Amino acid sequence: xxxxxxxxxxxxxxxxxxxxxxxxxxxxxxxxxxxxxxxxxxxxxxxxxxxxxxxxxxxxxxxxxxxxxxxxxxxxxxxxxxxxxxxxxxxxxxxxxxxxxxxxxxxxxxxxxxxxxxxxxxxxxxxxxxxxxxxxxxxxxxxxxxxxxxxxxxxxxxxxxxxxxxxxxxxxxxxxxxxxxxxxxxxxxxxxxxxxxxxxxxxxxxxxxxxxxxxxxxxxxxxxxxxxxxxxxxxxxxxxxxxxxxxxxxxxxxxxxxxxxxxxxxxxxxxxxxxxxxxxxxxxxxxxxxxxxxxxxxxxxxxxxxxxxxxxxxxxxxxxxxxxxxxxxxxxxxxxxxxxxxxxxxxxxxxxxxxxxxxxxxxxxxxxxxxxxxxxxxxxxxxxxxxxxxxxxxxxxxxxxxxxxxxxxxxxxxxxxxxxxxxxxxxxxxxxxxxxxxxxxxxxxxxxxxxxxxxxxxxxxxxxxxxxxxxxxxxxxxxxxxxxxxxxxxxxxxxxxxxxxxxxxxxxxxxxxxxxxxxxxxxxxxxxxxxxxxxxxxxxxxxxxxxxxxxxxxxxxxxxxxxxxxxxxxxxxxxxxxxxxxxxxxxxxxxxxxxxxxxxxxxxxxxxxxxxxxxxxx
Amino acid sequence: xxxxxxxxxxxxxxxxxxxxxxxxxxxxxxxxxxxxxxxxxxxxxxxxxxxxxxxxxxxxxxxxxxxxxxxxxxxxxxxxxxxxxxxxxxxxxxxxxxxxxxxxxxxxxxxxxxxxxxxxxxxxxxxxxxxxxxxxxxxxxxxxxxxxxxxxxxxxxxxxxxxxxxxxxxxxxxxxxxxxxxxxxxxxxxxxxxxxxxxxxxxxxxxxxxxxxxxxxxxxxxxxxxxxxxxxxxxxxxxxxxxxxxxxxxxxxxxxxxxxxxxxxxxxxxxxxxxxxxxxxxxxxxxxxxxxxxxxxxxxxxxxxxxxxxxxxxxxxxxxxxxxxxxxxxxxxxxxxxxxxxxxxxxxxxxxxxxxxxxxxxxx
Numbered sequence: 001x002x003x004x005x006x007x008x009x010x011x012x013x014x015x016x017x018x019x020x021x022x023x024x025x026x027x028x029x030x031x032x033x034x035x036x037x038x039x040x041x042x043x044x045x046x047x048x049x050x051x052x053x054x055x056x057x058x059x060x061x062x063x064x065x066x067x068x069x070x071x072x073x074x075x076x077x078x079x080x081x082x083x084x085x086x087x088x089x090x091x092x093x094x095x096x097x098x099x100x101x102x103x104x105x106x107x108x109x110x111x112x113x114x115x116x117x118x119x120x121x122x123x124x125x126x127x128x129x130x131x132x133x134x135x136x137x138x139x140x141x142x143x144x145x146x147x148x149x150x151x152x153x154x155x156x157x158x159x160x161x162x163x164x165x166x167x168x169x170x171x172x173x174x175x176x177x178x179x180x181x182x183x184x185x186x187x188x189x190x191x192x193x194x195x196x197x198x199x200x201x202x203x204x205x206x207x208x209x210x211x212x213x214x215x216x217x218x219x220x221x222x223x224x225x226x227x228x229x230x231x232x233x234x235x236x237x238x239x240x241x242x243x244x245x246x247x248x249x250x251x252x253x254x255x256x257x258x259x260x261x262x263x264x265x266x267x268x269x270x271x272x273x274x275x276x277x278x279x280x281x282x283x284x285x286x287x288x289x290x291x292x293x294x295x296x297x298x299x300x301x302x303x304x305x306x307x308x309x310x311x312x313x314x315x316x317x318x319x320x321x322x323x324x325x326x327x328x329x330x331x332x333x334x335x336x337x338x339x340x341x342x343x344x345x346x347x348x349x350x351x352x353x354x355x356x357x358x359x360x361x362x363x364x365x366x367x368x369x370x371x372x373x374x375x376x377x378x379x380x381x382x383x384x385x386x387x388x389x390x391x392x393x394x395x396x397x398x399x400x401x402x403x404x405x406x407x408x409x410x411x412x413x414x415x416x417x418x419x420x421x422x423x424x425x426x427x428x429x430x431x432x433x434x435x436x437x438x439x440x441x442x443x444x445x446x447x448x449x450x451x452x453x454x455x456x457x458x459x460x461x462x463x464x465x466x467x468x469x470x471x472x473x474x475x476x477x478x479x480x481x482x483x484x485x486x487x488x489x490x491x492x493x494x495x496x497x498x499x500x501x502x503x504x505x506x507x508x509x510x511x512x513x514x515x516x517x518x519x520x521x522x523x524x525x526x527x528x529x530x531x532x533x534x535x536x537x538x539x540x541x542x543x544x545x546x547x548x549x550x551x552x553x554x555x556x557x558x559x560x561x562x563x564x565x566x567x568x569x570x571x572x573x574x575x576x577x578x579x580x581x582x583x584x585x586x587x588x589x590x591x592x593x594x595x596x597x598x599x600x601x602x603x604x605x606x607x608x609x610x611x612x613x614x615x616x617x618x
Numbered sequence: 619x620x621x622x623x624x625x626x627x628x629x630x631x632x633x634x635x636x637x638x639x640x641x642x643x644x645x646x647x648x649x650x651x652x653x654x655x656x657x658x659x660x661x662x663x664x665x666x667x668x669x670x671x672x673x674x675x676x677x678x679x680x681x682x683x684x685x686x687x688x689x690x691x692x693x694x695x696x697x698x699x700x701x702x703x704x705x706x707x708x709x710x711x712x713x714x715x716x717x718x719x720x721x722x723x724x725x726x727x728x729x730x731x732x733x734x735x736x737x738x739x740x741x742x743x744x745x746x747x748x749x750x751x752x753x754x755x756x757x758x759x760x761x762x763x764x765x766x767x768x769x770x771x772x773x774x775x776x777x778x779x780x781x782x783x784x785x786x787x788x789x790x791x792x793x794x795x796x797x798x799x800x801x802x803x804x805x806x807x808x809x810x811x812x813x814x815x816x817x818x819x820x821x822x823x824x825x826x827x828x829x830x831x832x833x834x835x836x837x838x839x840x841x842x843x844x845x846x847x848x849x850x851x852x853x854x855x856x857x858x859x860x861x862x863x864x865x866x867x868x869x870x871x872x873x874x875x876x877x878x879x880x881x882x883x884x885x886x887x888x889x890x891x892x893x894x895x896x897x898x899x900x901x902x903x904x905x906x907x908x909x910x911x912x913x914x915x916x917x918x919x920x921x922x923x924x925x926x927x928x929x930x931x932x933x934x935x936x937x938x939x940x941x942x943x944x945x946x947x948x949x950x951x952x953x954x955x956x957x958x959x960x961x962x963x964x965x966x967x968x969x970x971x972x973x974x975x976x977x978x979x980x981x982x
Contacts, residue, residue: 474682475682477682478679478681478682478685481722482679482682482685482686482689482722483679483685485689485722485723486637486641486647486679486685486688486689486692487641489634489689489692489693489696490634490635490637490638490641490647490692491638492696493631493634493638493692493695493696493699494631494634494635494638496638499638499641499642501641503644504641504644504645504646504647504679507644507646508646508679508680
């Protein structure tokens with residue numbers, strides 16, 4: 001055997017273990033704590049992707065057990081299962097996966113994840129990984145113990161058997177790792193799972209900690225997110241290497257057909273224009289070399305092109321983010337949650353979109369930095385917060401305008417709030433291969449900023465409303481409790497009857513007072529609006545109450561003057577010191593109905609507390 | 619019920635009547651009282667003390683905090699009425715705790731209830747002692763050649779010689795020092811020296827300075843209690859004894875002097891009753907710090923802003939004070955009375971005080 005071949009063999013022998021050693025950080029195994037999180041994360045990401053692709057609502061069980069300085073990690077899903085012959089390839093081979101070259105919004109984009117966890121397990125404990133999988137009712141479950149042959153980068157099966165598994169279908173991975181289990185920290189398995197549950201409200205996760213403590217993250221949405229579509233690459237933003245590979249692989253014989261067929265948003269006319277500019281008309285794409293490919297890329301820049309289609313993205317959705325946040329912050333009983341989903345946008349030919357949410361108040365700590373939850377394609381980002389574009393945008397916004405504290409109007413704000421940002425894209429631009437921070441790309445920055453500002457405005461409007469209510473509450477306390485007591489006590493002391501204070505009350509208040517309340521009753525949201533006339537004359541005006549949708553309104557009383565799609569309209573006629581109550585009920589599925597928005601017309605707004613001036617028509 | 623208490627009660631009832639009348643006539647109930655701030659004190663030529671000026675604040679039930687104050691006023695008046703009728707007294711602290719049972723009218727802190735008791739004094743032109751309210755603080759100490767006659771708890775008259783009949787800690791001033799409780803029988807002393815700190819008071823006592831200088835020594839205990847100031851005022855008025863004030867050399871001590879001599883801002887409604895306008899400041903002055911080369915500390919931020927505020931305080935608008943305060947701001951130093959110990963324990967009584975008193979025109 002020639003020496004060179006001998007060497008090449010050796011090179012390959014050391015390559016995989018060394019590759020892992022060199023890239024520990026990139027792969028997410030650089031500390032004992034992080035290694036444990038990464039193992040869980042890779043397995044859970046895989047499980048979620050598998051379930052969703054098969055259209056199954058994910059039910060995932062994660063268990064971590066402690067054995068001295070080793071931990072056993074088990075992750076089990078109810079997905080479609082994996083056929084027996086494929087199991088070794090999925091778990092026992094680095095860089096094996098179906099998604100490596102596809103342009104599609106998905107959790108894993110590298111196909112390196114789960115096998116890296118298997119390798120880490122084997123390198124730190126010497127133990128094989130156990131996979132159990134079943135592909136459906138009537139099929140047997142296969143249990144396979146395997147290791148990775150680091151010399152050949154091939155799986156080696158240690159033991160395989162058929163076992164009985166109650167489950168209809170699913171996959172379970174069990175591996176032993178050296179690691180460290182931590183609690184009450186942002187970077188922990190618990191936080192990773194909690195964050196995952198927030199942005200995957202269609203998932204249920206059961207988590208058993210090493211001490212036996214069981215935590216359940218319940219499903220709140222019984223509907224799978226829409227499956228993201230695969231799209232062809234766009235000419236803007238394609239890399240030279242990818243282009244060369246595509247040229248080589250294509251079956252098209254003409255450059256123009258190649259461009260028109262294998263890229264998105266390229267018409268045949270556009271393709272001709274490009275080929276002409278590049279001077280490569282009638283060229284066979286298979287014959288395109290490095291220099292020609294460079295020319296091609298230059299010519300891509302010179303033509304105007306349609307943006308890529310953006311229907312390939314699968315956002316979580318405003319309401320679902322709200323549901324996820326609400327469920328996971330329930331024990332903090334926050335007073336307000338606002339969310340926003342932007343329209344898809346494009347950077348360098350790559351579609352992306354931004355979603356945000358803000359949780360405010362309740363038992364969230366008042367004088368600490370706000371909590372930031374970052375997500376890329378529904379995967380929580382736990383590390384490298386400082387280097388991420390999301391953090392940068394948050395620091396750039398002047399949060400003082402929206403009711404949070406921030407020294408000098410810059411930096412991470414302080415206050416009882418959680419800020420969530422999700423970036424979805426067919427190709428998330430990470431700052432490095434470790435995929436923990438999103439790169440600083442202007443288009444993404446702009447979208448995050450606009451979205452956060454939208455959420456923040458809603459929060460601010462809530463806070464102003466609250467402040468106003470507080471003032472009104474004080475006045476109400478004054479006239480309903482304190483003033484009558486002053487009257488009673490002074491009468492007692494002078495030994496005379498208690499005087500009537502009605503006219504003094506209207507002098508002090510001199511307004512029409514509107515208060516409202518939303519309660520949940522028998523699966524309905526009930527909104528009650530109470531109007532009290534504290535003016536000394538009768539008042540006639542129109543009251544408008546905003547509703548999410550006419551269809552969702554179950555009951556209105558008294559009979560409204562008019563009901564439009566988004567608003568209920570009442571004619572109010574009220575005598576001095578009279579009280580009138582208005583009420584409507586909504587089907588409970590209206591989670592986006594946080595607060596009443598009340599408006600009035602036909603009366604001077606300065607005489608009314610608790611409703612704004614109606615700016616709409618009619 | 620004493621006539622004093624009865625007339626106080628009548629005045630208090632007038633407040634309740636005012637509120638009732640407002641309500642009866644459909645007016646938003648309110649009370650007026652002088653603004654108790656530095657900008658609202660004026661010099662009363664007749665009594666030569668600082669009193670409240672003509673700025674008034676109005677407590678009207680249109681705002682929640684004011685309405686609370688009106689309600690508390692009603693409750694406090696009613697409570698005082700009960701005490702007067704049952705011939706009981708309570709401390710200001712007890713009053714605060716009693717208010718716990720007043721539901722909406724309860725106080726958030728004792729500061730609030732103390733202040734309202736003072737407000738009632740201002741509105742009725744009576745003393746809180748007439749309302750059967752007494753302060754928590756025990757009176758300060760006195761040593762000197764004076765005989766005092768006090769009515770004891772048992773109702774007997776007892777004569778006390780404030781050198782022979784008392785221990786080293788001296789005679790303790792009771793909270794009520796009015797004539798019906800306390801009378802000066804005789805004295806051979808020719809002046810009163812009021813001393814800020816306990817350490818210096820004990821030093822003067824140990825060095826028998828009361829005998830050597832023929833003085834009555836009074837311990838102020840920091841910012842002096844009303845009874846201490848009233849006691850000094852009576853010594854000055856009834857026995858014609860000049861009063862000398864001896865304190866630390868810092869802005870807070872100058873305020874102690876000012877409250878003895880001119881009246882405090884908080885109690886400006888009874889200044890003519892508490893203040894001794896002829897009281898003189900002996901030291902420690904900023905000039906003393908330089909002249910006697912006293913050990914000193916740097917002024918801190920609060921000291922400096924207190925001095926600056928004193929430059930604007932109407933009570934300090936004379937040449938002596940303006941010069942001394944400006945000097946202190948320049949040297950940025952302050953000194954304690956006890957810094958005089960630098961030259962030995964007897965220095966203060968053998969050298970410093972005699973020298974300073976001669977400077978002030980006393981024979982030593």
